[in-house]
Amino acid sequence: MVDKYWETKPLENMSDREWEDLCDGCAKCCLHKFIEDEDVVEAVSTDHLKKGENIHYTNIACGLLNTKTCACSKYMERTKLVPDCVKLTKDNLKDIFFMPPSCSYRRLYEGRGLPSWHPLLNKGKKSAMHKNGMSVRGKTVYEQDVDLEQFEDYIALWPVQDLD
Numbered sequence: 001m002v003d004k005y006w007e008t009k010p011l012e013n014m015s016d017r018e019w020e021d022l023c024d025g026c027a028k029c030c031l032h033k034f035i036e037d038e039d040v041v042e043a044v045s046t047d048h049l050k051k052g053e054n055i056h057y058t059n060i061a062c063g064l065l066n067t068k069t070c071a072c073s074k075y076m077e078r079t080k081l082v083p084d085c086v087k088l089t090k091d092n093l094k095d096i097f098f099m100p101p102s103c104s105y106r107r108l109y110e111g112r113g114l115p116s117w118h119p120l121l122n123k124g125k126k127s128a129m130h131k132n133g134m135s136v137r138g139k140t141v142y143e144q145d146v147d148l149e150q151f152e153d154y155i156a157l158w159p160v161q162d163l164d
């Protein structure tokens, strides 16, 4: 019987283990994203969205991502090696707008619960997630293989799709 702690416990009260377990491992947060302004399109660093701005996801993956397992190949060193790598924690929930709509943390933050394909509801396995197309597996190109100046050519809608 699965202990559905996420249904009763607010995100901010979760233990580190409970918090980590929530991550579905989809790796959508390892895709390059860009903020589009009404007038200009450019890559900027920000911790909030201004009126008229939109986030665009691309299918360009971080070079440290194992795109088959959808796991980071340098998990322990990731924030040091990739300064843009956003590690969502209880203390920076304000950054949640960067996360895709299917992200477990965003879903819970917005009161939408976990989806049926989530590993926590599938004996810890990612297969239902992959099968439902909710991870990045098989859909990406590596950042080292593309010209990031041409990111518009790689804008993708599948990362912002959600199911359930």
Ligand code: SF4
Binding pocket: 029, 030, 031, 062, 063, 064, 065, 066, 071, 072, 073, 074, 075, 078, 079, 082, 085, 086
């Ligand atoms: S460093 Fe690892 S966790 Fe961070 S974006 Fe790259 S692959 Fe993802």
Ligand code: SF4
Binding pocket: 022, 023, 024, 025, 026, 027, 028, 029, 030, 088, 099, 100, 102, 103, 104, 105
């Ligand atoms: S998008 Fe959210 S749930 Fe998916 S891997 Fe990233 S942090 Fe985990």
